[in-house]
Amino acid sequence: EFLTLEELQKVANTDCELPQVKKAFIFSALTGLRWSDIEKMKWSEIQHSNEMGYYIRFRQKKTKGAETLPISEQAVQLLGERKEEDDIVLPGLHYSAWTNLKLQQWMMNAGISKTITFHCARHTYATLQLTLGTDIYTVSKLLGHKELRTTQIYAKVIDDKKREASNRIKLDL
Numbered sequence: 001e002f003l004t005l006e007e008l009q010k011v012a013n014t015d016c017e018l019p020q021v022k023k024a025f026i027f028s029a030l031t032g033l034r035w036s037d038i039e040k041m042k043w044s045e046i047q048h049s050n051e052m053g054y055y056i057r058f059r060q061k062k063t064k065g066a067e068t069l070p071i072s073e074q075a076v077q078l079l080g081e082r083k084e085e086d087d088i089v090l091p092g093l094h095y096s097a098w099t100n101l102k103l104q105q106w107m108m109n110a111g112i113s114k115t116i117t118f119h120c121a122r123h124t125y126a127t128l129q130l131t132l133g134t135d136i137y138t139v140s141k142l143l144g145h146k147e148l149r150t151t152q153i154y155a156k157v158i159d160d161k162k163r164e165a166s167n168r169i170k171l172d173l
Contacts, residue, residue: 001114002123003029005131014110018102020092021118023078025103027090028121030075032129032143035118036061039093044085046076060144067144126154131161 003011008029016022024038033041037060045058054076056069079089100117107116114120122143129139140151 001116001120002127003112003114003116003120005128007110007112007114008124008128011107011110011112014106016102016106016109018099018106020090021099021103022106023080024090024093025118025121027075027078028118029124029128030078031056031069031071032122032125033069034060034062034122035093035095038090039088039095041089042085043083043087043089046071046079046082046089063144063146065144065146069142069144123154126151130154 008026011022012026024035027033028035028038033056037058040061041056041058045056046054047057048054052070054071054073056071057067058069059066083089095118103118104116107114126139126143129142130136134142136151136155137148139154140148143151145151
């Protein structure tokens with residue numbers, strides 16, 4: 001499952017009982033980062049240069065791959081005031097069934113009836129990037145995928161959406 005841009009805007013405008021979970025989910029939807037990488041992210045990993053803008057330099061927990069991921073200024077602003085370099089960016093994040101329940105309640109409060117897990121934020125990022133015209137190779141690199149075929153799953157979702165859209169306009173002939 002993934003959220004459309006309109007649905008993502010709805011959840012961004014809806015309060016969540018766990019503000020850190022909301023912040024982490026929206027951050028993931030804006031960056032494509034996994035929960036495990038957001039949970040351990042330190043301020044020292046968020047960097048800025050005149051040439052590159054904002055980026056995160058980190059080691060992926062899942063793949064152990066070293067990554068440099070460009071991120072938007074909006075994603076950085078979402079995190080709030082910068083703390084000490086060794087501080088965790090979003091302290092207090094703990095993955096649990098209770099957290100998932102609160103995430104789903106937040107979605108329901110926003111009028112989203114899909115079953116949304118935290119990983120859906122990453123799916124949302126990938127799907128929105130492709131929908132908005134980013135090429136699949138670039139999306140693959142942004143997600144840190146080693147194989148392009150891993151990213152092609154998202155392209156299939158886009159193809160299905162195109163097929164649905166092509167059948168929406170009907171005339172009485």
